[in-house]
Amino acid sequence: MNQEVASWPYEFALSKHYIKSNQRGTVRGQLFVNDRFISKQNVAASNAYIGLGPPGEAGSWQRENKGYQFWTKTDGEGNFIIENVIFGTYNLYATVPGFIGDYKYTSNIKVTSGSNIKLGTLIYKPPRNGATIWEIGIPDRTAAEFFIPNPPSQFKVHKYKNNSESKFRQYGLWEQYGVLYPKNDLVYNVGTSNYSRDWFYAQVTRKIGNKTYKGTSWKIIFNLANVNIASNYTLQLALAAAHEADLHVLINDEKIQEPHFSTGHIGGSNAIARHGIHGLYWLYSIGIQGKLLVKGTNTIFLVQSSGLSPFEGVLYDYIRFEGQ
Known part of the structure; x- marks a missing residue:
């Protein structure tokens, strides 16, 4: 199973509509959470689900069923790598265990063939009024x-x-x-x-x-x-x-x-x-x-x-x- 996962996307498909691995892109970065009532410092968003989906409002990814989505999980330090992304324009979304709400990156992300996009440090401020x-x-x-x-x-x-x-x-x-x-x-x-x-x-x-x-x-x-x-x-x-x-x-x-x-x-x-x-x-x-x-x-x-x-x-x- 691990071997099959590692070999995806497959190279044997000959259809002109199939996007091979060298035609796809990568998006990477590191996500932190800022909640001043929990910690004065930013906290690494460990084990968060983070992914690319069609542009929309925060949380709109869960109701979307027509466009492509590419998801992964952050590591213990909040680092993430989303690989083999088909070229197109996306929003970056995330949900973080232990915190309410939905994260959305402020800008659209345009993935092109072979691109390697480094977003750097991202900060999620979950809903909090007191x-x-x-x-x-x-x-x-x-x-x-x-x-x-x-x-x-x-x-x-x-x-x-x-x-x-x-x-x-x-x-x-x-x-x-x-x-x-x-x-x-x-x-x-x-x-x-x-x-x-x-x-x-x-x-x-x-x-x-x-x-x-x-x-x-x-x-x-x-x-x-x-x-x-x-x-x-x-x-x-x-x-x-x-x-x-x-x-x-x-x-x-x-x-x-x-x-x-x-x-x-x-x-x-x-x-x-x-x-x-x-x-x-x-x-x-x-x-x-x-x-x-x-x-x-x-x-x-x-x-x-x-x-x-x-x-x-x-x-x-x-x-x-x-x-x-």
């Missing part, structure tokens, strides 16, 4: 770190060679939410709850009767020692996948007519029904006015309002509450 007050999960674009239940007893448990997949690939896991939370929805208490135990891997619908479903409302309860009502706070909400969902965010009042934030109707990756742990990535930086918060106990409501089928819902990746 210091972390609390966080739930790990920013890795998957829901794998959250609680994954055992499958319903009537279904056969399938064994996988990769043990990390043995849990979330079992059939009917979404139905276990109603078993674990038969009447009341999930409540997460910051400081005492543990996301690997207390945060269900998917916010799905609840079955009512034989054929009816309704959306669910989760609560995040947290305490603030002080609140600056003139300041703005930020809820960084990263979703690992969404399917036919409409997620509302409400602050300290679940009964208001209009939510403080709504994603709108999003998602079609069907990761929940297909036993996946991630799909298309979504990130929302939600501003929260200080006057909506109180000193002491606060509650954020996450309401998945769509409720037509058992597969409507979201997989969370990571949630972070930031202060000024």
Whole structure:
């Protein structure tokens, strides 16, 4: 296998439309992350996925299916080499484990036949508006770190060679939410709850009767020692996948007519029904006015309002509450 990988692109193809290795180019560089709330110095973006794709917005590569894409991973120091790139104009994109958001290089990259493009040092500044007050999960674009239940007893448990997949690939896991939370929805208490135990891997619908479903409302309860009502706070909400969902965010009042934030109707990756742990990535930086918060106990409501089928819902990746 390694020999075949090393010999690609093959030289035996005779079609005039086939681009051989000596007609392709190389792009190299080194990626760092700058997040002043984690480190005063730039941090090497180790094991980041970095690649060339058709020009577009940051993150647009995951919805692109017509143009060429060429990807690799950085080493421990953030170095990368993207080889055998077909000539054309690209944008450079990256995702970095441990950090939210999508990186995009500022300029288009024009690869020509035989070119060796050296980009030098690149800096990614992930979304950040303030210091972390609390966080739930790990920013890795998957829901794998959250609680994954055992499958319903009537279904056969399938064994996988990769043990990390043995849990979330079992059939009917979404139905276990109603078993674990038969009447009341999930409540997460910051400081005492543990996301690997207390945060269900998917916010799905609840079955009512034989054929009816309704959306669910989760609560995040947290305490603030002080609140600056003139300041703005930020809820960084990263979703690992969404399917036919409409997620509302409400602050300290679940009964208001209009939510403080709504994603709108999003998602079609069907990761929940297909036993996946991630799909298309979504990130929302939600501003929260200080006057909506109180000193002491606060509650954020996450309401998945769509409720037509058992597969409507979201997989969370990571949630972070930031202060000024």
